[in-house]
Amino acid sequence: MKNYDLLLLANKNLWRRKGRTVLTVLGVIIGTASIVVMLSLGIGLVESQKKQMSQWGSLNIIRVQQSWDFPGQEDGQQKRLTDEAIAEIREIEGVTAVSPAIEVGGEASFGKKMGHIMLVGLEPALMEQLEFSVSHGRLLNQDDRFNVVAGSQVINNFWDPRQRSNPWNWEEPPQGDSLELLNKRISLSLYNNKQQKRIYSLNVVGILSEKTMEHSWYVYAPISELKKMREFTNQGRQEEVYFQEYMEKDPGGRSSSSSARAKKEEQYSFALVRTNDVADTRRISRQLRDSGYNAYSIADNLEGIEEAARRFQAILGGIGAITLLVAAIGITNTMVMSIYERTREIAIMKVIGASFREIRWLFLTESSLIGLLGGFFGLGLSFALSSLLNHYGSSFVNPGGMMPGQEAIQISVIPLWLVGFALLFSIGIGLIAGIYPANRAINLDPITAMRHG
Amino acid sequence: MAILELKNIVKKYRIGNEIITALDGVDLAVEAGEFIVILGTSGCGKTTLLNIAAGLEKPTRGEVVFRGVTISKLKEKKTVMFRRKQMGFIFQSYNLLPALTAQENVALPLVFDGVKPRERVLRSVKMLKQVGLMERREHKPSQMSGGQQQRVSIARALINNPRIIFADEPTGNLDTRTTLDIMGQLQRAVKENGQTLVMVTHDQEVAEFADRIIYMVDGRIVEEKQGGTHL
Numbered sequence: 001m002k003n004y005d006l007l008l009l010a011n012k013n014l015w016r017r018k019g020r021t022v023l024t025v026l027g028v029i030i031g032t033a034s035i036v037v038m039l040s041l042g043i044g045l046v047e048s049q050k051k052q053m054s055q056w057g058s059l060n061i062i063r064v065q066q067s068w069d070f071p072g073q074e075d076g077q078q079k080r081l082t083d084e085a086i087a088e089i090r091e092i093e094g095v096t097a098v099s100p101a102i103e104v105g106g107e108a109s110f111g112k113k114m115g116h117i118m119l120v121g122l123e124p125a126l127m128e129q130l131e132f133s134v135s136h137g138r139l140l141n142q143d144d145r146f147n148v149v150a151g152s153q154v155i156n157n158f159w160d161p162r163q164r165s166n167p168w169n170w171e172e173p174p175q176g177d178s179l180e181l182l183n184k185r186i187s188l189s190l191y192n193n194k195q196q197k198r199i200y201s202l203n204v205v206g207i208l209s210e211k212t213m214e215h216s217w218y219v220y221a222p223i224s225e226l227k228k229m230r231e232f233t234n235q236g237r238q239e240e241v242y243f244q245e246y247m248e249k250d251p252g253g254r255s256s257s258s259s260a261r262a263k264k265e266e267q268y269s270f271a272l273v274r275t276n277d278v279a280d281t282r283r284i285s286r287q288l289r290d291s292g293y294n295a296y297s298i299a300d301n302l303e304g305i306e307e308a309a310r311r312f313q314a315i316l317g318g319i320g321a322i323t324l325l326v327a328a329i330g331i332t333n334t335m336v337m338s339i340y341e342r343t344r345e346i347a348i349m350k351v352i353g354a355s356f357r358e359i360r361w362l363f364l365t366e367s368s369l370i371g372l373l374g375g376f377f378g379l380g381l382s383f384a385l386s387s388l389l390n391h392y393g394s395s396f397v398n399p400g401g402m403m404p405g406q407e408a409i410q411i412s413v414i415p416l417w418l419v420g421f422a423l424l425f426s427i428g429i430g431l432i433a434g435i436y437p438a439n440r441a442i443n444l445d446p447i448t449a450m451r452h453g
Numbered sequence: 454m455a456i457l458e459l460k461n462i463v464k465k466y467r468i469g470n471e472i473i474t475a476l477d478g479v480d481l482a483v484e485a486g487e488f489i490v491i492l493g494t495s496g497c498g499k500t501t502l503l504n505i506a507a508g509l510e511k512p513t514r515g516e517v518v519f520r521g522v523t524i525s526k527l528k529e530k531k532t533v534m535f536r537r538k539q540m541g542f543i544f545q546s547y548n549l550l551p552a553l554t555a556q557e558n559v560a561l562p563l564v565f566d567g568v569k570p571r572e573r574v575l576r577s578v579k580m581l582k583q584v585g586l587m588e589r590r591e592h593k594p595s596q597m598s599g600g601q602q603q604r605v606s607i608a609r610a611l612i613n614n615p616r617i618i619f620a621d622e623p624t625g626n627l628d629t630r631t632t633l634d635i636m637g638q639l640q641r642a643v644k645e646n647g648q649t650l651v652m653v654t655h656d657q658e659v660a661e662f663a664d665r666i667i668y669m670v671d672g673r674i675v676e677e678k679q680g681g682t683h684l
Contacts, residue, residue, distance in 0.1 A: 005564045016552050348548045351509060352609065353537030353565040356529060447504050450548060 371430020
């Protein structure tokens, strides 16, 4: 028997009892829709969390710091962020860019305003790769020396001493316009331990966009200048003396005190690591932690959220699965009844040359068709319900309206894989529901069936 | 040469605690091209004999040899191929599929045989013409008379050009005029193609069409007679 003949015959049989078939299909429609909608809620939850997190910062960036010193720790266990370490990190598979960073903070003034800024030195050429983007002006390039890029909130670090007595009046959050800084100069005063003072004049060439919040309070400058600034501020530190002695005793370290100092200077405040995707971020972040660094990425939080969402999905999916189970029992019931009605027919088919296999597949095809139809229209219903949920439910998840340019958070998301899964699953349910009736059909004795049927 | 041989067939049924002997040592050889009628009252075991001869039932003892193959020992998978390719069946109650049209019913054995739709149409049209039902080919069984339904079932039995045709009381539900009509058609078709026909009936008049009449009583063959009065 050819497959298309089987399919045609099964389809013909199915529509002999239209009402019953429609009702059975309806059961599968409801079952499929309940599973799909329930799962789509779980997926929507993860998606919206991801979206929210990406507003805090990039999911493809890892911030690496050297491990904390704590008492009782053996020598050599601490991971120092040296040039060597940066090179090592760069070699990790999945890492696309690494920039070491140095932080220096100090008093600053801007026009008549006073304040304080945190200056972060980065490899200027890597800024774009590290997902920095400007809303005005430009990012840094290789030739910049005292040009800087300021975060969108940096303006709020400054206040006019003549207008406001208390600069940190939190009742009234500062609302400065970051554009004020563009193409202006900020003066940064740094002191070293010998109480010497140096003033740097920084030219703001760009303002970072507000897309990510993690950079908004910092001012970014080329790392080469920051190295010099730190060298200046470290002059005359007591620790330096101690460090020198320590390095001399260290058999692995170099004997000369000047090179020991140089080594100390080489250490960075932190490093930013760019990866290919979220999965890489999580893997590399874990790997860096395992090898002794303090590594942190916003993507790390995803794990917990995904775990919670999985549980949520399992519960919702379970509810949906029960509905589909009921539908599957409905299919079995329909098929068993249909076989009772058609005992004679099955017998005739056996006598005139249908094999057991063909009879079995005829009934399995009929039950799978019920599943397929249910799955198909169930998906239609799911999409309708999903868009209704997103339309009327969005006020719950997007309270107070949306910021301009912000995408609406969707409660229910039906990805393509879920569509495929739902179709295959409903056909599978139909197939499984048909096994028992099909076995009944082939076990019918044709003689008895024809005599009494 | 015998196309079908039944050798000492015994068939026992168990009904409740009772064991009933339906066939009690039947020996029969059917020659190729022969029209043979098994005649007997109802309950004499003639339908059981037909089922066993066609491989639909297995005998309790004895052998069925069809064209040199002992089909009584074959598995269902194999016997189905014999029924599909070499046997045709006609029943008292026509046994057409109610969901299919006359033409679809006629073509059904070809469907199971995997014949392509085009060829199925050609062959089923030819058969319907032969039984004179071309104008009814789109009708469902419920829209046809008993005689018409039986003609459809004859067309179905003959479409795969079988070596042997088994008929179980084919005229049992028909009036006398239709009976003669059907028998005539059946006889003609079989003789034209040199096919073998094994028919069971309790109707003495129908039996007269046969080349040979076998009389059965209580699961045994009691008498044999050469027929042919209608020829």
